[in-house]
Amino acid sequence: MSENRRILRLSDRQEVHASLTRVSQKNVDDFETFWKPRILSKNQGDEYWDWQYKSRTYLSRGNYEAYAIEYEKITQGMMLIETKNHRSWFNPEVSLVYVATLETAPWNRFSIQSDPMFQWIGSNLLRFAKFRSQQLGYRGSVGLHSLPRAESFYEKLNMNNCGKDPDKDNLTYFEWYKSGERQ
Amino acid sequence: MTLDIFDIDDEELLRMNQIEEECGCDVIAGVDHGVNLGNYLFEKINTISYDELKEILIDSKVGNILSSEEIDEVTAKIQEKILAPRLELKTYPIPELA
Numbered sequence: 473m474s475e476n477r478r479i480l481r482l483s484d485r486q487e488v489h490a491s492l493t494r495v496s497q498k499n500v501d502d503f504e505t506f507w508k509p510r511i512l513s514k515n516q517g518d519e520y521w522d523w524q525y526k527s528r529t530y531l532s533r534g535n536y537e538a539y540a541i542e543y544e545k546i547t548q549g550m551m552l553i554e555t556k557n558h559r560s561w562f563n564p565e566v567s568l569v570y571v572a573t574l575e576t577a578p579w580n581r582f583s584i585q586s587d588p589m590f591q592w593i594g595s596n597l598l599r600f601a602k603f604r605s606q607q608l609g610y611r612g613s614v615g616l617h618s619l620p621r622a623e624s625f626y627e628k629l630n631m632n633n634c635g636k637d638p639d640k641d642n643l644t645y646f647e648w649y650k651s652g653e654r655q
Numbered sequence: 656m657t658l659d660i661f662d663i664d665d666e667e668l669l670r671m672n673q674i675e676e677e678c679g680c681d682v683i684a685g686v687d688h689g690v691n692l693g694n695y696l697f698e699k700i701n702t703i704s705y706d707e708l709k710e711i712l713i714d715s716k717v718g719n720i721l722s723s724e725e726i727d728e729v730t731a732k733i734q735e736k737i738l739a740p741r742l743e744l745k746t747y748p749i750p751e752l753a
Contacts, residue, residue: 475661478663478668480672492661522719524719525718525719529713529718552685571684571685572685572686573685574683574684574685575683576681576683581681581683582679582681583680583681591672591675591676592668592671592672592675593682594675594681594682594683595671595675596663596671597682598682599661599663599667599671600661616684616685617684617685617686618683618684619681619683619685621680621681621683622678622680622681622682622683622684624678624680625675625678625680625682628674628677628678629674640686643686
């Protein structure tokens with residue numbers, strides 16, 4: 473699977489074409505080689521996220537999927553989703569796609585550099601999670617736990633703020649929920 | 656949008672751009688006990704079950720360096736060293752018969 477995605481190159485504000493793919497060993501290697509040293513040098517809250525471990529542990533299970541966005545053969549963002557076992561905060565009978573991890577490359581983060589290289593990476597990945605939810609018959613319902621510095625983003629996307637979750641490091645849980653008939 | 660093709664039209668892209676510009680923040684989500692593992696374990700320790708404890712260890716950095724058997728061993732040792740004394744403290748003395 474590889475799909476063309478439009479992302480914004482901020483240096484000249486031009487749209488460029490990136491590709492959305494399933495996470496491969498190449499993406500994991502990019503994380504180890506290019507991302508990790510930069511993330512570790514900052515207090516980012518995701519210092520311990522480890523894609524080597526995630527891909528080994530989760531992707532062997534049938535209920536997890538991982539996707540990456542690449543531009544010029546470098547991984548710009550990655551997302552791990554769970555597709556079978558999570559239920560809506562609003563209605564336990566409604567299944568949803570749970571975004572277990574969503575992150576962009578350190579050079580695309582405002583918190584690391586004032587002039588990030590690309591935008592629309594995280595938006596594209598999150599929008600794809602919604603698309604997968606629709607494909608799976610979950611009506612676009614998506615849930616995630618936001619790191620504090622990203623909460624305003626999910627609020628502006630009209631995700632429902634369900635409050636802090638004591639079981640998940642007190643991170644705020646957000647959900648796109650589509651009410652309707654039982655699944 | 657069909658369910659076969661993932662497409663974001665221009666209008667939606669503009670909206671996405673506007674939101675990212677307004678927020679000026681990273682797009683990031685997910686839970687990782689990582690650096691908070693110690694505090695997390697401390698909070699959970701009184702009520703945690705063997706399976707929960709094992710799951711936390713597997714999901715943490717520890718799960719990356721230990722084998723499944725070693726995780727089992729560590730889980731059992733944590734229970735033995737930390738939980739058992741606490742459980743003993745919580746037992747109530749048998750009242751003496753009058």
